[in-house]
Amino acid sequence: MDREIAIAGYYEAPSKRKSGRDIFDWLSEAASGAMRATGVEKAEIDGLITNAALGGGGSPFWSILAAEALGMSPGWLESVDIGGGSPVAAIARAGAAIKAGFAETVLVAMADVPTIEPKKQVGYRVEFEEAYGPAGPPGLFGLIVNRYKHQYGDPGEAMCKIAMTQRRHAELNPLALLRTPMTREDYYASKIIGEGIRLLDCVMHCDGGLALIVTSGKRARQLTDKPVYLTGYSESHNFDAANPLPDVTKTGFSVSGPKALAMAGLRHDDVDQLQPYDDFTVALVLAVEDLGFCAKGEGPAFIAATDLSHLGKLPLNTGGGQISAGQPGLSAGMIQPVEAIRQLRGEGGDRQIPNPKNALVTGIGYVNYLRNWNTSVAAVLEV
Amino acid sequence: MMEGKERPVPVPTSITRRFWDSVNAEALAIPRCRDCGAVHFYPHALCPSCMSPNLDQVPVSGNGTIYSYTIIRSPQPAFKGMEPYAVVNVELDEGVRIMANVRTDDVEKVRIGVRVKMIYEQSTDDLKIPQFVLA
Incomplete structure (x- = not known):
């Protein structure tokens, strides 16, 4: 492009x-x-x-x-x-x-x-979901976490590392709402909303x-x-829509991620910063797999082995992401591109990535009935 | 996200009325395409596979397997006091998945791969909803 x-x-x-x-x-x-x-x-x-x-x-x-x-x-x-x-x-x-x-x-x-x-909410959710009290998106994501665990093993440690990494970044971001340091103990002590999802796995709504x-x-x-x-862009909506028995651990990023990177002519090793939409920590486990940073099921091992800090090999949500910065509703998807642009312009302050040339940025929208999220948007930004 | 204090009640539409009628008759039937044979759930106006409007309903056995689950421990206001309770994604033997609760005193038994059986629960005076118990 x-x-x-x-x-x-x-x-x-x-x-x-x-x-x-x-x-x-x-x-x-x-x-x-x-x-x-x-x-x-x-x-x-x-x-x-x-x-x-x-x-x-x-x-x-x-x-x-x-x-x-x-x-x-x-x-x-x-x-x-x-x-x-x-x-x-x-x-x-x-x-x-x-x-x-x-x-x-x-x-x-x-x-x-x-x-x-x-x-x-309007539409089928009222008829086919809400009567069962899934506790909104945390419950819907709990269904995804537990299936993932069944197929590939427990992603809990990776989710903990993501939460802690992003909180550390939020400590360095004056605009973040949640800046209190988080330990591993804090993560595991945080209350379970629905089995598979703790409070510290979730975003907190705010206005913005x-x-x-x-x-x-x-x-x-x-x-x-x-x-x-x-320099690169692709969308995938309603992934695997017609399949009555889909694999709920697989997302539309498997379509849009590789396309966006190919359009920009980048390989995964070239990516200087990953700023992925983070409504729940597990979304990032699925995202790194489906974007192609590792094979399906290897997200937890990849996350464990990769330095995700702003000075690391693959800096992740360097402003704290939505999970630690706060999620201003449906405008929150702008947090990721704005942080990427800030870093590319060298305006990252205490959390500045050394000389980044590009960023892979994503957006996620909605959760479909007993599937995964509906919308997987991937974009490459470059200086 | 549902924030109210009242437990939400399904309101049938022109698309789903036939399905809810089958539930109320305690003979839950799922949509099947007369043209391509694909089954789907929840009910759509067109076959999600081939977009045919030529849809039939076929009854299900009510037998299924838990594909995934979560145990809600911090519910929304309308469900306070019911926790812990199980929300499940059940794969029916007929090849579709459906969300419901598993009604059990022991939520620890709600796990992936566990067999369940459909029951019908009175939601309002004139509407039942499908639920499950451990088989």
């Missing part, structure tokens, strides 16, 4: 639990922050893309309301509704619009307020907003001396 889709700058609002702030308050802070960071003027923004949110009302006119809230009159407007995969997908959609000539400077602005106003500016390579190089390029 050429260097024609570029990110000129970003902004991450400090997240907060039960903020009491309206979703468009968060969106406005994120949007204006990204504009300030890049020096892009309102008049120059000709595209706007946002995410469908869990909190804040869930209007079917979401992107229209966002444009109105920001006082913008864009020539291209979109809302992405593929769950936690939406923010990374929004960067790619903005890039596609730019390459097609529909827009040149796109504001990608995400916000959500799930701790204020949780949105009621993040935004960035996507533009052409040419314009990005005028705006900043540190543009970051989208």
